Amino acid sequence: MPDYKLPSERALNHHITEPLYHQLLLILKREIETGRLHPGDQIPPESQLCAKYGLSRTTVRQALQILADDNTIIRRRGKGSFVANPKLHRNLNHLYSFTEDMLALGLTPGSEILEKSFCQAPGPIAEALRLPPGDQKTFRLVRVRLANREPLLLETTFIPHYLCPGIDAKDLSSSSLYQILQDYYHLNLHHAAETIEAFSLDKESAARLGCKKGACGFKIQRLAFLNSGMPFELTSSVARGDKCLFKVELQTGKHKVNFSREINL
Amino acid sequence: MPDYKLPSERALNHHITEPLYHQLLLILKREIETGRLHPGDQIPPESQLCAKYGLSRTTVRQALQILADDNTIIRRRGKGSFVANPKLHRNLNHLYSFTEDMLALGLTPGSEILEKSFCQAPGPIAEALRLPPGDQKTFRLVRVRLANREPLLLETTFIPHYLCPGIDAKDLSSSSLYQILQDYYHLNLHHAAETIEAFSLDKESAARLGCKKGACGFKIQRLAFLNSGMPFELTSSVARGDKCLFKVELQTGKHKVNFSREINL
DNA sequence: CAGTGGTCTAGACCACCTA
DNA sequence: AGGTGGTCTAGACCACTGC
Numbered sequence: 001m002p003d004y005k006l007p008s009e010r011a012l013n014h015h016i017t018e019p020l021y022h023q024l025l026l027i028l029k030r031e032i033e034t035g036r037l038h039p040g041d042q043i044p045p046e047s048q049l050c051a052k053y054g055l056s057r058t059t060v061r062q063a064l065q066i067l068a069d070d071n072t073i074i075r076r077r078g079k080g081s082f083v084a085n086p087k088l089h090r091n092l093n094h095l096y097s098f099t100e101d102m103l104a105l106g107l108t109p110g111s112e113i114l115e116k117s118f119c120q121a122p123g124p125i126a127e128a129l130r131l132p133p134g135d136q137k138t139f140r141l142v143r144v145r146l147a148n149r150e151p152l153l154l155e156t157t158f159i160p161h162y163l164c165p166g167i168d169a170k171d172l173s174s175s176s177l178y179q180i181l182q183d184y185y186h187l188n189l190h191h192a193a194e195t196i197e198a199f200s201l202d203k204e205s206a207a208r209l210g211c212k213k214g215a216c217g218f219k220i221q222r223l224a225f226l227n228s229g230m231p232f233e234l235t236s237s238v239a240r241g242d243k244c245l246f247k248v249e250l251q252t253g254k255h256k257v258n259f260s261r262e263i264n265l
Numbered sequence: 266m267p268d269y270k271l272p273s274e275r276a277l278n279h280h281i282t283e284p285l286y287h288q289l290l291l292i293l294k295r296e297i298e299t300g301r302l303h304p305g306d307q308i309p310p311e312s313q314l315c316a317k318y319g320l321s322r323t324t325v326r327q328a329l330q331i332l333a334d335d336n337t338i339i340r341r342r343g344k345g346s347f348v349a350n351p352k353l354h355r356n357l358n359h360l361y362s363f364t365e366d367m368l369a370l371g372l373t374p375g376s377e378i379l380e381k382s383f384c385q386a387p388g389p390i391a392e393a394l395r396l397p398p399g400d401q402k403t404f405r406l407v408r409v410r411l412a413n414r415e416p417l418l419l420e421t422t423f424i425p426h427y428l429c430p431g432i433d434a435k436d437l438s439s440s441s442l443y444q445i446l447q448d449y450y451h452l453n454l455h456h457a458a459e460t461i462e463a464f465s466l467d468k469e470s471a472a473r474l475g476c477k478k479g480a481c482g483f484k485i486q487r488l489a490f491l492n493s494g495m496p497f498e499l500t501s502s503v504a505r506g507d508k509c510l511f512k513v514e515l516q517t518g519k520h521k522v523n524f525s526r527e528i529n530l
Numbered sequence: 531c532a533g534t535g536g537t538c539t540a541g542a543c544c545a546c547c548t549a
Numbered sequence: 550a551g552g553t554g555g556t557c558t559a560g561a562c563c564a565c566t567g568c
Contacts, residue, residue, distance in 0.1 A: 017564090019537060045553060056539045058323070061554085069334070077554045078547035194513040195527075198463050198481040198506025216463040216481045216506075241463030246511075248459040248524050257522045259513050262460075282545090284556060310534060321558045326535085342535045343566030 004042040004080070005031075012053055020055060021062040028067060032083055042080045043073060097176055098155075102147050105263055110146030114208075116168055118161055125158050128223055129231050137161040139168065141177070144208055147263055151209045152243055157235040163187060181233070190227040196220050196246065205238045216241035269307040269345070277318055285320060286327040293332060297348050307345045308338060362441055367412050370528055375411030379473075381433055383426055390423050393488055394496050402426040404433065406442070409473055412528055416474045417508055422500040428452060446498070455492040461485050461511065470503045481506035 012023050031037045044052070049060045064081060067073045075081045102109035121131055121138040129138070138158045145153040157177065159167070164185050172180065181187040199219035206213040217239055224233040243265060249258040277288050296302045309317070314325045329346060332338045340346045367374035386396055386403040394403070403423045410418040422442065424432070429450050437445065446452040464484035471478040482505055489498040508530060514523040 021537080047552085057541090059538060062537085064554090075554065076547085077545065078552080080553060191514065191516045194515075196461070196511040196513070198483050198509075200481045214479075216465045218463050239463075244463075246461040248461070249456065250459075250524075251456045257524050259515075259522050259524055286556080312533085322560090324557060327556085329535090340535065341566085342564065343533080345534060 004044050004048075005037065012055075020053075021059045021066075024049070024053060024055065024060065025063040025066055028063065029072065032072060037083050039083050039085045041083045043083065045080055097178065098145050098153070099176055101261060102263070105147075107147040107263060107265070108149070110149060111173060112144045112146065113141070113173060114144060115140065115142035116172070118168065121158055121160075125234055128234055129158065129160055131160055135160075135162060139164055141172065147243075148265055150243070150265055151240070152263065153237050153239050154205055154208050155235055155237045157233065159233050163232055187226060187232050190225050192222055192224045194220060194222045198241075199238065201238065209238070209240050211240055211242070218244060218246075269309050269313075277320075285318075286324045286331075289314070289318060289320065289325065290328040290331055293328065294337065297337060302348050304348050304350045306348045308348065310345055362443060363410050363418070364441055366526060367528070370412075372412040372528060372530070373414070375414060376438060377409045377411065378406070378438060379409060380405065380407035381437070383433065386423055390499055393499055394423065394425055396425055400425075400427060404429055406437065412508075413530055415508070415530055417505060417528065419470055419473050419503045420500055421502070422498065424498050428497055452491060452497050455490050455494075457487055457489045459485060459487045463506075464503065466503065474503070474505050476505055476507070483509060483511075 012020055014020070028043065031043075037043060046057055046060050046064065049055065049064075050057055053060070064073065064075065068075050068081075071084050073081050074084045098111075099109045117140050118137055119140050120126075121129065121136045125138070126136045131138070138161055141155075141157040141159075143155045143157070144151050145155060159181070164181065164187070167180070167185075170180050170184065178189060182189075197219045199217050201209070201211065201213060201215045201217045203213045205217070206215060209217075211217075218237075218241060220237040220239060222233075222235045222237075223231050224235075225231050243263055245262050245264070247258075247260045247262055249260075251257075277285055279285070293308065296308075302308060311322055311325050311329065314320070314329075315322050318325070329338065329340065333340050333346075336349050338346050339349050363376075364374045382405050383402055384405045386394065386401045390403070391401045396403070403426055406420075406422040406424075408420045408422070409416050410420060424446070429446065429452070432445070432450075435445050435449065443454060447454075462484045464482050466474070466476065466478060466480045466482045468478045470482070471480060474482075476482075482503055485502040485504060487498075487500045487502075488496050489500075490496050508528055510527050510529070512523075512525045512527055514525075516522075
C-alpha cells in the first residue's frame, strides 16, 4: 500500500483552452488547500499522476515545477514530492487577510464595524481608484481590527460603487471582505501596492485605538488591483506603533523577499 | 539580417555534471550583465539557440524559463524574448546599499562618520550576533546618511571584531562598508532580516537628524548573515518619518514581493 | 504567410534514496 | 534492486504577431 493518497476523482478537460498542466496544478492545489493533503504528506509520484490523468511526464512535471517554485510542495530526488509547511505561504499572503494573519500569529482576531455607507470619494481617493469625474460614488467601510480584544488597526476602505452594488446589505462581520468581493462580485485580487509611513496619531484615531494623542503609529495605504490592471479597492489604515512591527527578509541568491507583520501585545 | 545578436562564442561542456540548461543560462546571463545585450534587445529565438548549441528545444526553454522567472528577460508569444529593464532588479537589492538606493531615486547620497571605534557589544547586540561570552568585542560605526545634503538616517553598525581586524584603518567614507567587508574580509552577504518599528525620536537622534524631539520616525534594525548562516553585521537605524516611506508590492500569481524605500525631500 | 513562444507527447538515461 | 525526481531528445500542433 502506497503512503500517499491519490487525488479525489476529478477529470481534465481537453476541449478548453486552459492548459492541461494548469488544470492539474489547480487540482493538486485544491487537495492541499482543502486539507485532504497535509503538510509533510507525500503527493503521488510523477508516474502515478501520468497514469491517472493520461498525461506525459513533461506535462505533469510542469505542474509540479510551478508548485515547487511557490513553495507549495517540496521535491526530493529519490524520495518524492511533499506538501510544504504552509508557514512559508502565509508570509506572502498575509496582507490579504487580517484575520488569517492574526490566526497565524496565534492571536484571536476581531472586527468592529464603525461605519458602512456610500459616499463621494475624496479627490485623492477617486484619483487612486481612477474614478471618472462623473461617477465617484464609493462604498466606504470603517472598521477597528482587534487582536485578543485589543484594538490594533483603524481601517477605512473605499470600493467603487459600480463594482459592488448592494454590498451594504451583505454580512461583513462574519466573512472577509475579500471573500465577499470574490464570491458575489467576481473581483479577484491580482496584485497590490502598499505604502507604510510613520505617523503621529490624531485625537480621533488615538481614541479609537485606545492610546494617547500624538503617540507614534503607522499609516498604511493599500491599493488592490484586478487582473486587468484596474484598481478596485483602497484601504487606508492607522496602526498602533507600540504593538505592530514589520519584518523584511531578503535572500540574495534567489532574490526572494519576504514581508510580514508582527504583533506585540 | 536578424535584429538580434548571437551570443559570443562559448561552448557547452557535455562532460561535466553541470546541466546543459544551466550552462546556457549562465552564458545568456553573462551576455546581459556584461552589457553585450542591452535592456529591450531581443535575444536569439529558441530555434537559433537550439541550432547554435545543439540542444533540444526543451532544454533551451528550460534556461529561458528561469531567466523569465527572475525578470531577467521578458517573453512574448509571436514576438520573441527580450532583455528586461534592470530596474525591477534594483528593488530587490536596494537594502544592501544606501548609496545605490539614493542614486536609483535620483538623489545625491552623502555620509558623515560620527564615531568609529571598538567596543564591547551591549547584551542584546551580542546575542543577535551570537558572540560568545568570552569575545564580545565589536567594531562600532555611527554614521549620518544624507540625501541631497539633508540628514535622513542615523545608523549604528556593529561587526564582530574577529571578523574584521584592522577595519578602523580603512577608508570608510569613499567606498561602501559592504564592499570593504567583501573585498578585504571575504564577508559576503547571503541573506538579511530587517525589522521596522514606529518610533518617537529621542533628543539626540532628533538633533542629529535636524528635527524636533518627539517627532515620528522609524527604527530599523538589520541583521545580515553569511552563507554559513552566521550573522556578521547588525545595523540599527533611526529614520526621519517625514521623509521616508516604505513600499510593498505583491503579486498573487507568482507570489512575488517587492520591497523598497522612497524618499520625500 | 512565416516566425515566434506555448503546450504536449513518448521515450531515454541518470543520480539519488531506501530497502 | 526498484522507485523517485533531474535532465535531455526529437518531433508535433497550436496561438499569437507582424508583414
